[in-house]
Amino acid sequence: MTEAVEVSDAIAVERTLAGDRDAYRVLVERHSRMVYGMAYRMTGDAHEAEEVVQEAFVRGYQKLRQFAGQANFGTWVYRIAANYAIDRIRQRKVQESRMTTASRPDEEALELDPVSNLRDRAPSPERLAESGQLAERMRAALETLSPAERTAIVMRHWDGCGIEEIAAVLRSNSNATKNTVFRAVQKLRRALEPFLEGKAHVIGTEG
Amino acid sequence: MRHRTEEELIAYRYGETKEREAIAAHLRECAQCRAEMEQIEKVYTAMSAAAVPEPGEEFERRVWQKVALRLEDSKPKWWAGLLEPRRLALVGAVAALVLLAFYLGRKTGTVGPVLEQAEAGKVRERVLVVAVGEHLGRSEMVLMELENAQTRENQKTVNIAATQRRAEDLVEENRLYRETALETGDQVMAKTLDELERALLDIANSPEEVTPAQFEVIRKRIEAQGLLFKVRVVKHGLEERKASPNAKPAENQAGATERKKA
Numbered sequence: 311m312t313e314a315v316e317v318s319d320a321i322a323v324e325r326t327l328a329g330d331r332d333a334y335r336v337l338v339e340r341h342s343r344m345v346y347g348m349a350y351r352m353t354g355d356a357h358e359a360e361e362v363v364q365e366a367f368v369r370g371y372q373k374l375r376q377f378a379g380q381a382n383f384g385t386w387v388y389r390i391a392a393n394y395a396i397d398r399i400r401q402r403k404v405q406e407s408r409m410t411t412a413s414r415p416d417e418e419a420l421e422l423d424p425v426s427n428l429r430d431r432a433p434s435p436e437r438l439a440e441s442g443q444l445a446e447r448m449r450a451a452l453e454t455l456s457p458a459e460r461t462a463i464v465m466r467h468w469d470g471c472g473i474e475e476i477a478a479v480l481r482s483n484s485n486a487t488k489n490t491v492f493r494a495v496q497k498l499r500r501a502l503e504p505f506l507e508g509k510a511h512v513i514g515t516e517g
Numbered sequence: 518m519r520h521r522t523e524e525e526l527i528a529y530r531y532g533e534t535k536e537r538e539a540i541a542a543h544l545r546e547c548a549q550c551r552a553e554m555e556q557i558e559k560v561y562t563a564m565s566a567a568a569v570p571e572p573g574e575e576f577e578r579r580v581w582q583k584v585a586l587r588l589e590d591s592k593p594k595w596w597a598g599l600l601e602p603r604r605l606a607l608v609g610a611v612a613a614l615v616l617l618a619f620y621l622g623r624k625t626g627t628v629g630p631v632l633e634q635a636e637a638g639k640v641r642e643r644v645l646v647v648a649v650g651e652h653l654g655r656s657e658m659v660l661m662e663l664e665n666a667q668t669r670e671n672q673k674t675v676n677i678a679a680t681q682r683r684a685e686d687l688v689e690e691n692r693l694y695r696e697t698a699l700e701t702g703d704q705v706m707a708k709t710l711d712e713l714e715r716a717l718l719d720i721a722n723s724p725e726e727v728t729p730a731q732f733e734v735i736r737k738r739i740e741a742q743g744l745l746f747k748v749r750v751v752k753h754g755l756e757e758r759k760a761s762p763n764a765k766p767a768e769n770q771a772g773a774t775e776r777k778k779a
Contacts (some may be wrong), residue, residue, distance in 0.1 A: 331588060338584055339577040346576070360572065360580065367584045391541045397692070400685050407682060444735070448567035457685075458722040466531075467564050473533075481718045488533060493724060495527050499560045506559045 315340070319383040327374055338367050341384045345391045351464045352395040354449045359511065366391035388469070390463060392479045400457045423457075451501035455494050462487060463494035521550050526557055624633045646758050649694050649706070652687065653752040656713055659683050659720065660745045663736055674726040684720040691717060715742050 319340070325333035342363050349362035370377070377386050427451045452460055458480050465471040465479065477487040521529075521540055528534040529541075544551050573579075662680050695710035716739050723735055739745075 327531055331585070334579050334588070335585070338581045342577050342580045343572070346572055347569045350675075356570055356572065363580055364583045364587070367580065368587045371584075371588055397689055398557070401689060404682065404686055405734065444563060445567050445570070448563065456722075456725075463564075467561070480722055481715050482722050486719075490722060491531070492524050492527050493559070495560060496523060498559065498564070502560055503556075506556075506563060 316382045323374060323377060323383060326371070327378070328513060334367075334371060337383055337387075339371075341387055344384060345388055345473065347466055348388065348469055349395055352392070352399060352460060354452060358398070362391055362395050365394050369378065369394065389475070389479060392465060396457050396461045396479065399460065403457060447502060447505050451498050453455055454501045455497055458482075458490050459494035459497065462490040463498065466491050520547065521553075522554070526550070526554050529562070530554075530557060569660075579729065614642070629770070643759070645694075646755050649698075650752055650755040650759065651715075652690055652694060653748050653755070655665065655683070656687055656717065657744060657748050657752065658717070658746065659687065660739060663720070663739060664745060672729055675729055675732045676726055677720070677723065677732070678725040681721055681723065681725060684717045688714065688717050688721060706732070706751060709747050712742055712744055716742070 319337060322333045322336045326337070345363050345366055346359055349359035349366075353359050353362060366387055369390050370383075373390070377383065380409075391394060410435045452464075455463065461479060462476050473484045473487050473491075476491070477484050480487055480490065484492070521543060525534065525540060529537065534540060544554060596694070645697075659680060664675075666675070666677075691714045692708055695707055695714060698704075698707040698710055719735065719738065723731075727735070
């Protein structure tokens with residue numbers, strides 16, 4: 311983010327606070343695509359991601375007075391969106407686990423198994439062909455992560471956030487957050503390995 | 518020569534290791550670890566290559582139109598967050614309590630036309646008192662589950678998935694009550710709920726399978742804050758407020774205890 315954008319954002323915030331609602335439009339239009347990228351990777355769904363973006367900007371507007379003087383607006387609204395997205399995927403996991411409990415006798419073992427989880431969500435071959443295999447594989451692989459792991463890897467890898475910033479969203483400490491990132495990479499690796507295998511070297515196991 | 522673990526290699530990849538040079542030297546010498554590193558690198562390459570679907574040229578305008586509609590009446594209100602679909606179940610339970618409180622009010626004849634507004638405020642507060650009390654009760658159970666869990670000798674891992682799911686369930690409503698407490702200026706309640714939320718998230722964010730040693734760390738962290746005790750004190754205070762609605766809510770024992778400790 312350039313300094314000029316930061317200054318222009320700060321002016322838009324001031325004008326919004328002074329009652330000029332259209333000034334907020336500048337902020338929404340400038341930052342919504344960046345927030346969308348994160349929201350899509352968090353939710354795995356275009357429609358849900360757009361809802362996360364809308365909600366983040368509405369919440370941002372309501373809390374705008376708290377923003378005054380803080381870092382930059384983009385980072386701030388990104389964090390609001392990340393907080394909302396993690397709540398949302400947590401809620402979804404809870405609902406899904408309830409549904410699984412109702413329909414399956416041995417749900418615990420299945421739920422704990424990332425591979426079966428991935429298999430359940432594996433897209434149809436047609437869909438893979440339509441929209442690009444890798445993006446679909448990644449979407450399915452991200453579904454095997456817990457909400458915290460997913461948030462951690464999305465923020466760390468794709469958005470280049472620092473550990474402290476991620477820890478603030480997870481409301482955790484930095485060591486635990488580093489471990490969460492590690493677990494996420496490990497799970498993604500397990501989930502993607504069959505797909506990446508063709509091009510991979512086979513490694514030995516002895517020490 | 519010791520091979521490097523996956524965890525060490527990932528930390529190296531992120532530049533988050535104190536052994537950067539040692540690992541780099543090892544990677545130069547050890548073909549096996551180099552191959553492992555290449556495998557990990559493939560995951561990163563795949564991550565970077567996986568694109569987000571393009572949301573369309575009209576995206577920004579569409580978002581603004583939807584957001585603008587919602588800004589009409591968006592001054593923060595304590596109940597604003599309640600209208601989201603996922604919270605409606607909670608609202609349902611609260612609404613049932615409102616009806617009950619209203620019915621009891623009518624029965625005892627305390628709702629007169631002049632006092633209606635004041636009564637409505639009291640009813641709202643009473644409803645919140647009941648709802649937060651129940652929430653604290655459920656949270657207490659989660660904390661107790663952890664505190665009382667026994668680990669067997671030689672046990673390799675402890676599975677806390679069930680407790681985690683209950684903690685995840687509580688996080689969202691806890692956030693709602695914490696925000697309400699902040700907005701209504703109930704500092705002691707807000708502080709306790711804030712600490713509770715951190716503990717619930719701590720539980721929710723931990724791996725499902727932990728070693729007994731890791732489990733002890735989680736348990737000690739929660740114990741160190743005296744959280745279970747604080748939750749009980751605040752819950753007790755709420756029960757008293759429920760029993761005698763005219764009692765002063767401002768000061769409660771958790772605050773007093775904190776000050777004594779200090």
